[in-house]
Amino acid sequence: xxxxxxxxxxxxxxxxxxxxxxxxxxxxxxxxxxxxxxxxxxxxxxxxxxxxxxxxxxxxxxxxxxxxxxxxxxxxxxxxxxxxxxxxxxxxxxxxxxxxxxxxxxxxxxxxxxxxxxxxxxxxxxxxxxxxxxxxxxxxxxxxxxxxxxxxxxxxxxxxxxxxxxxxxxxxxxxxxxxxxxxxxxxxxxxxxxxxxxxxxxxxxxxxxxxxxxxxxxxxxxxxxxxxxxxxxxxxxxxxxxxxxxxxxxxxxxxxxxxxxxxxxxxxxxxxxxxxxxxxxxxxxxxxxxxxxxxxxxxxxxxxxxxxxxxxxxxxxxxxxxxxxxxxxxxxxxxxxxxxxxxxxxxxxxxxxxxxxxxxxxxxxxxxxxxxxxxxxxxxxxxxxxxxxxxxxxxxxxxxxxxxxxxxxxxxxxxxxxxxxxxxxxxxxxxxxxxxxxxxx
Amino acid sequence: xxxxxxxxxxxxxxxxxxxxxxxxxxxxxxxxxxxxxxxxxxxxxxxxxxxxxxxxxxxxxxxxxxxxxxxxxxxxxxxxxxxxxxxxxxxxxxxxxxxxxxxxxxxxxxxxxxxxxxxxxxxxxxxxxxxxxxxxxxxxxxxxxxxxxxxxxxxxxxxxxxxxxxxxxxxxxxxxxxxxxxxxxxxxxxxxxxxxxxxxxxxxxxxxxxxxxxxxxxxxxxxxxxxxxxxxxxxxxxxxxxxxxxxxxxxxxxxxxxxxxxxxxxxxxxxxxxxxxxxxxxxxxxxxxxxxxxxxxxxxxxxxxxxxxxxxxxxxxxxxxxxxxxxxxxxxxxxxxxxxxxxxxxxxxxxxxxxxxxxxxxxxxxxxxxxxxxxxxxxxxxxxxxxxxxxxxxxxxxxxxxxxxxxxxxxxxxxxxxxxxxxxxxxxxxxxxxxxxxxxx
Numbered sequence: 007x008x009x010x011x012x013x014x015x016x017x018x019x020x021x022x023x024x025x026x027x028x029x030x031x032x033x034x035x036x037x038x039x040x041x042x043x044x045x046x047x048x049x050x051x052x053x054x055x056x057x058x059x060x061x062x063x064x065x066x067x068x069x070x071x072x073x074x075x076x077x078x079x080x081x082x083x084x085x086x087x088x089x090x091x092x093x094x095x096x097x098x099x100x101x102x103x104x105x106x107x108x109x110x111x112x113x114x115x116x117x118x119x120x121x122x123x124x125x126x127x128x129x130x131x132x133x134x135x136x137x138x139x140x141x142x143x144x145x146x147x148x149x150x151x152x153x154x155x156x157x158x159x160x161x162x163x164x165x166x167x168x169x170x171x172x173x174x175x176x177x178x179x180x181x182x183x184x185x186x187x188x189x190x191x192x193x194x195x196x197x198x199x200x201x202x203x204x205x206x207x208x209x210x211x212x213x214x215x216x217x218x219x220x221x222x223x224x225x226x227x228x229x230x231x232x233x234x235x236x237x238x239x240x241x242x243x244x245x246x247x248x249x250x251x252x253x254x255x256x257x258x259x260x261x262x263x264x265x266x267x268x269x270x271x272x273x274x275x276x277x278x279x280x281x282x283x284x285x286x287x288x289x290x291x292x293x294x295x296x297x298x299x300x301x302x303x304x305x306x307x308x309x310x311x312x313x314x315x316x317x318x319x320x321x322x323x324x325x326x327x328x329x330x331x332x333x334x335x336x337x338x339x340x341x342x343x344x345x346x347x348x349x350x351x352x353x354x355x356x357x358x359x360x361x362x363x364x365x366x367x368x369x370x371x372x373x374x375x376x377x378x379x380x381x382x383x384x385x386x387x388x389x390x391x392x393x394x395x396x397x398x399x400x401x402x403x404x405x406x407x408x409x410x411x412x413x414x415x416x417x418x419x420x421x422x423x424x425x426x427x428x429x430x431x432x433x434x435x436x437x438x439x440x441x442x443x444x445x446x447x
Numbered sequence: 448x449x450x451x452x453x454x455x456x457x458x459x460x461x462x463x464x465x466x467x468x469x470x471x472x473x474x475x476x477x478x479x480x481x482x483x484x485x486x487x488x489x490x491x492x493x494x495x496x497x498x499x500x501x502x503x504x505x506x507x508x509x510x511x512x513x514x515x516x517x518x519x520x521x522x523x524x525x526x527x528x529x530x531x532x533x534x535x536x537x538x539x540x541x542x543x544x545x546x547x548x549x550x551x552x553x554x555x556x557x558x559x560x561x562x563x564x565x566x567x568x569x570x571x572x573x574x575x576x577x578x579x580x581x582x583x584x585x586x587x588x589x590x591x592x593x594x595x596x597x598x599x600x601x602x603x604x605x606x607x608x609x610x611x612x613x614x615x616x617x618x619x620x621x622x623x624x625x626x627x628x629x630x631x632x633x634x635x636x637x638x639x640x641x642x643x644x645x646x647x648x649x650x651x652x653x654x655x656x657x658x659x660x661x662x663x664x665x666x667x668x669x670x671x672x673x674x675x676x677x678x679x680x681x682x683x684x685x686x687x688x689x690x691x692x693x694x695x696x697x698x699x700x701x702x703x704x705x706x707x708x709x710x711x712x713x714x715x716x717x718x719x720x721x722x723x724x725x726x727x728x729x730x731x732x733x734x735x736x737x738x739x740x741x742x743x744x745x746x747x748x749x750x751x752x753x754x755x756x757x758x759x760x761x762x763x764x765x766x767x768x769x770x771x772x773x774x775x776x777x778x779x780x781x782x783x784x785x786x787x788x789x790x791x792x793x794x795x796x797x798x799x800x801x802x803x804x805x806x807x808x809x810x811x812x813x814x815x816x817x818x819x820x821x822x823x824x825x826x827x828x829x830x831x832x833x834x835x836x837x838x839x840x841x842x843x844x845x846x847x848x849x850x851x852x853x854x855x856x857x858x859x860x861x862x863x864x865x866x867x868x869x870x871x872x873x874x875x876x877x878x879x880x881x882x883x884x885x886x887x888x
Contacts, residue, residue, distance in 0.1 A: 071558055073558055086557060088557050089555065090555055090556050096550075097552045101550060101551030101552050102550075104551030105550045106549050108753060109542060109543075110543070110546055111537035114534055114719075115514065115718055116527060116717045118718075156597050156720075156747065193741055193742075196738075197638050198641030198642050200640070276555060277557060278749055279744065280747070301600070301604070302720060306718070306747040306750040307719065308747065316551065319551065
């Protein structure tokens with residue numbers, strides 16, 4: 007996972023809904039109400055005629071976000087890693103090839119492949135997942151079971167379920183080295199499971215029985231991680247949500263026991279809620295599949311069909327334009343498109359940080375990328391922004407006063423002088439953010 | 448929910464996957480291998496050209512089930528309520544109007560409506576849910592919050608989460624009168640939550656603090672249920688998955704605190720994994736929404752867009768053909784189509800039971816249906832089949848030997864001389880089933 011997820015702590019109404027909702031409402035009341043109303047009016051359900059489904063769809067399609075557009079005075083919400091940056095790519099030529107048509111009678115059954123270990127996995131999705139990993143070279147898929155989940159968040163919980171002993175023993179300890187993804191503690195503990203429990207920073211843990219969550223590249227700070235705990239009966243779950251060429255050099259094909267991926271951060275389709283896992287051990291894969299059966303009786307086939315079509319469009323895009331040198335046309339090469347965006351955004355962010363003088367960022371991490379076949383820097387999906395200014399001990403609050411919503415270090419097991427900032431929002435929101443940042447001193 | 452779900456008990460590899468998988472494989476090895484291969488070859492991902500997306504889709508569409516077709520000698524699996532019976536309807540005229548087209552750039556954000564309590568609910572789905580309830584009159588939606596879930600199974604868990612006290616108190620007791628839906632115990636207990644725990648048959652429970660699951664019409668036996676526990680601090684969750692006119696007379700608009708529905712059993716689209724809840728109390732709705740945020744960061748927008756289109760096609764079908772008398776054309780009236788099927792199937796089943804002489808079924812329950820505006824009988828989605836033959840104490844096993852897979856009474860808190868049989872499978876499977884049943888004596 008390592009996606010975004012909710013704010014931890016607090017009971018009940020906190021988190022994503024409240025945070026984004028409250029701010030969205032405040033913002034819209036202040037200056038975006040007309041724009042919001044316009045947006046809502048453009049939404050999906052309009053006409054009533056049958057006939058030309060294709061033409062109808064063009065008139066009826068929904069916007070890709072329920073968020074109002076930003077203006078120069080807006081509150082800019084970069085708390086969540088909402089990957090709307092990718093929309094421009096999918097509105098181009100590749101998007102046409104990713105369009106999906108689902109007739110009313112299709113995929114009505116619970117089952118996708120009744121003889122398969124993961125009986126709710128569409129065979130076409132599995133094929134495209136394997137094909138994409140072969141193209142990118144970021145993970146070994148041969149010899150692994152492919153599982154599908156409702157986002158990798160569900161697969162993360164499935165892994166905890168599968169790796170915890172079923173007996174009446176004490177709960178399995180779940181750890182991750184700080185700074186860790188802020189949702190790990192909340193998602194691990196929200197049901198007070200007797201099977202597993204959050205046990206904090208892996209670097210401080212000294213027991214023998216644990217699951218270590220290894221998020222690499224790391225959410226929040228973009229660093230490359232390996233398991234820090236290697237003794238005892240521990241097992242690692244590798245969250246590779248960001249191990250894609252637009253964010254980091256692909257230095258080798260990962261081959262860990264359990265590897266989690268998601269379309270959200272690979273292709274930008276967060277709303278599709280579709281993740282997958284590559285799992286080596288058959289019994290673990292079976293138990294993970296069982297979790298998803300009990301939790302949601304499988305995974306939406308509509309999402310699976312769509313994700314398969316999207317992954318296919320990406321791989322086909324590279325089959326079509328295999329030349330690595332032709333940097334002028336990225337319209338069918340997703341990773342090139344996204345990398346160019348990330349390079350440009352990081353350059354703007356570093357310039358703003360330099361202009362301001364009160365912030366610092368992690369150093370650039372270069373490496374040889376086997377996919378790009380050149381040495382490139384990492385351009386993480388989140389900026390881990392630290393403030394050195396005297397008196398600013400709560401950087402999240404400091405930025406909030408300046409109408410920038412970020413996620414404070416405390417939620418990642420770090421201090422309050424650092425925040426996580428999404429680098430994946432719209433061009434408009436990002437541009438306003440860097441302008442404001444540059445003016446702080 | 449009350450959908451289908453897994454077999455309870457047992458650790459690990461049991462349940463739906465294993466059950467259906469093993470049998471599917473055995474069956475296919477025996478006589479269906481060629482047909483299965485043919486099916487798989489017809490699957491979604493074929494061509495590579497761009498251009499005419501609509502035409503392409505027609506050539507590429509997937510079958511709606513990963514199950515091999517049945518033959519006269521097949522194992523007939525009626526364990527799960529897989530609602531493939533509905534496929535014929537959606538292949539007709541109404542299906543054309545339910546076709547959905549999703550362009551590559553659509554609904555990429557996590558958010559659907561950032562200012563809403565349920566921020567991941569597509570506004571168009573909410574509109575169609577309310578419209579359908581107004582048409583059918585089975586539930587009051589005005590004044591209720593609408594929540595969306597990955598099937599109603601997820602909403603059931605969300606309700607348990609929302610209704611359990613967050614403090615360090617003992618887990619909330621979860622009860623339901625036997626025979627209860629077999630997934631309730633398994634789904635309640637699989638994570639050994641400290642918030643809630645399965646406490647069995649509501650009729651045997653004598654505590655004060657509980658959640659009572661009221662499934663009406665009841666899965667497995669089709670009976671109309673009301674909460675049996677009315678004292679103390681108990682709260683009821685009404686699982687109304689089957690409160691639709693094809694299964695039971697709609698006698699009044701339900702107006703309970705929490706009501707769960709699912710497209711699986713209303714329209715037959717189980718693979719879409721889409722349920723909704725009508726919730727009266729705002730704080731409960733917020734906590735349920737929070738559960739879904741933590742569990743899966745919302746619900747697939749592709750599923751939501753599709754479900755909205757399907758519900759719209761149903762309601763439009765009645766707007767188009769409002770005459771109640773014209774029973775000859777059900778091609779755009781889902782509930783009439785499905786009811787006609789259920790009437791026919793129940794007649795065949797009762798005839799087979801009479802021919803056999805060793806089985807009994809629950810009595811027919813007539814009532815005045817406000818939707819049909821006439822007195823009709825109930826035709827439940829499951830047959831609760833009891834065997835009086837000497838020596839048959841394990842009816843599930845007895846039928847299995849005769850290549851009929853059912854779910855035994857023990858899993859519903861009942862005895863072994865009764866089983867639950869799905870009435871919603873394909874015409875072919877159902878016909879073979881009743882033929883075999885009639886021959887047993």
